[in-house]
Amino acid sequence: MRRRILTGLPIDVAEMQHAILTEIHAAFQADQRRTMQHVINATGVLLHTNLGRAPLADKAVERMRQAVAYTNLELELESGKRSRRGARVCELLAELAGAEDAVVVNNCAAATMLVLNCIASAKEVIVSRGQLVEIGGGFRLPEVFESANVRLREVGTTNRTYVRDYEAAISEMTGAILRVHRSNFFQTGFVAEPTIEELASIRRPKSLPVIDDLGSGCVVDLAPLGLCEPTVQNSVQKGADLCLFSGDKLFGGPQCGIVVGKKIWMEQLRGTPFMRALRADKLTLAALEATTEIHLAGRSVQQLPVYQMLARRPEDIRAQCARVINELTRIAERDHFQPPAMRILECQSEIGGGSMPGVHLSSFGICVECESPENLAADLRSGAPAILCRLTQDRLLLDLRTVLPHEVDDLLLGLSGNISSRFSRQETPLAPQVPPSNPDSTTEIS
Ligand SMILES: *Cc1c(COP(=O)(O)O)cnc(C)c1O
Numbered sequence: 509m510r511r512r513i514l515t516g517l518p519i520d521v522a523e524m525q526h527a528i529l530t531e532i533h534a535a536f537q538a539d540q541r542r543t544m545q546h547v548i549n550a551t552g553v554l555l556h557t558n559l560g561r562a563p564l565a566d567k568a569v570e571r572m573r574q575a576v577a578y579t580n581l582e583l584e585l586e587s588g589k590r591s592r593r594g595a596r597v598c599e600l601l602a603e604l605a606g607a608e609d610a611v612v613v614n615n616c617a618a619a620t621m622l623v624l625n626c627i628a629s630a631k632e633v634i635v636s637r638g639q640l641v642e643i644g645g646g647f648r649l650p651e652v653f654e655s656a657n658v659r660l661r662e663v664g665t666t667n668r669t670y671v672r673d674y675e676a677a678i679s680e681m682t683g684a685i686l687r688v689h690r691s692n693f694f695q696t697g698f699v700a701e702p703t704i705e706e707l708a709s710i711r712r713p714k715s716l717p718v719i720d721d722l723g724s725g726c727v728v729d730l731a732p733l734g735l736c737e738p739t740v741q742n743s744v745q746k747g748a749d750l751c752l753f754s755g756d757k758l759f760g761g762p763q764c765g766i767v768v769g770k771k772i773w774m775e776q777l778r779g780t781p782f783m784r785a786l787r788a789d790k791l792t793l794a795a796l797e798a799t800t801e802i803h804l805a806g807r808s809v810q811q812l813p814v815y816q817m818l819a820r821r822p823e824d825i826r827a828q829c830a831r832v833i834n835e836l837t838r839i840a841e842r843d844h845f846q847p848p849a850m851r852i853l854e855c856q857s858e859i860g861g862g863s864m865p866g867v868h869l870s871s872f873g874i875c876v877e878c879e880s881p882e883n884l885a886a887d888l889r890s891g892a893p894a895i896l897c898r899l900t901q902d903r904l905l906l907d908l909r910t911v912l913p914h915e916v917d918d919l920l921l922g923l924s925g926n927i928s929s930r931f932s933r934q935e936t937p938l939a940p941q942v943p944p945s946n947p948d949s950t951t952e953i954s
């Protein structure tokens with residue numbers, strides 16, 4: 509604009525003002541869309557890392573609200589004395605896991621670094637070649653070992669590692685035995701690896717720690733839901749000295765890394781300067797405390813969103829799809845726009861977040877017919893509220909397993925806002941081609 513003024517050519521001030529305001533407004537809007545906000549997850553991926561993994565339980569949110577102002581983070585109210593940060597939540601975690609003690613850090617990656625560096629610095633840690641994993645985001649176990657100043661002692665082969673491989677590798681240089689749960693891929697066929705129980709039984713001396721990196725941190729028996737995932741309790745019971753897992757995967761809580769195990773090791777972890785650098789903040793500890801209470805009370809499926817989503821029956825999800833379609837059709841009639849054709853499709857939800865690869869849950873989604881699914885998906889993402897959907901085989905699909913019933917109103921708001929502007933825009937030119945609304949087309953299952 510300045511350049512235009514400097515050319516000396518005549519300018520229309522009002523027009524220029526308008527153009528500047530329009531640009532400022534657009535830039536402001538674009539910035540507002542980048543603020544952290546609630547988004548509707550209709551991708552069907554339960555623990556979506558890009559969407560913040562586990563949604564928190566109401567109780568966890570309430571406990572965080574309690575902690576936003578001053579809170580008894582490191583103070584014992586009864587005595588007025590200083591207390592250890594997160595002392596209570598660590599006690600609860602230990603109780604839940606059946607372990608002696610617990611430590612909480614920023615995430616499971618931090619827990620891995622802390623444990624290796626603190627327990628086995630300058631020593632060797634024995635790991636099976638079948639478990640030298642990359643977690644994602646460049647967190648690769650061999651490199652983690654290097655950063656943690658631990659020497660990697662690989663044993664076995666990619667597909668089979670035996671107890672005797674570990675036995676042969678143990679020496680005075682050994683600092684620990686590590687087992688890593690293959691949480692983000694699976695092996696099948698000619699495969700074998702020892703159990704934690706076997707690893708705990710062969711170590712010499714008996715004080716040599718066995719570390720179990722469980723990653724997804726399941727503390728609930730998922731067998732009734734037809735799923736199979738190793739539990740933290742089982743790992744502790746079978747003899748792991750330190751178990752590591754994430755707070756925001758199957759534990760269903762805030763992002764954090766949880767270590768449970770023997771008191772001597774937990775005290776050693778607490779004593780390192782690293783602990784101070786990796787410690788969790790008060791909001792995380794508050795949410796974790798409430799989440800752990802829910803597990804301890806046996807109310808996981810009732811109160812934790814991740815478990816509510818896991819436990820939803822496909823027929824209930826299908827009924828919710830039908831309700832959303834009916835409601836959208838009603839809104840379209842009221843607001844005089846032509847709704848797009850929508851169908852209910854059977855689909856598969858995923859756990860995500862690097863948990864239970866290859867596990868699919870039967871679900872149902874709404875397929876919105878449109879010329880450009882990509883464009884509609886982009887519009888839905890930038891709407892208010894933002895809606896994230898799935899694009900498969902040139903189709904736009906809203907998997908409603910990950911949209912809990914209390915989010916349906918928000919979903920309708922986002923969908924109808926977008927669809928009304930989009931489809932009324934096209935209404936005039938497209939009007940003759942729009943097929944008459946066919947009630948069957950809204951309930952078709954393929
Ligand atoms: C996910 C995962 C981690 C990392 O956990 P974050 O909490 O994301 O840091 C570590 N180990 C395993 C086996 C995992 O599955």
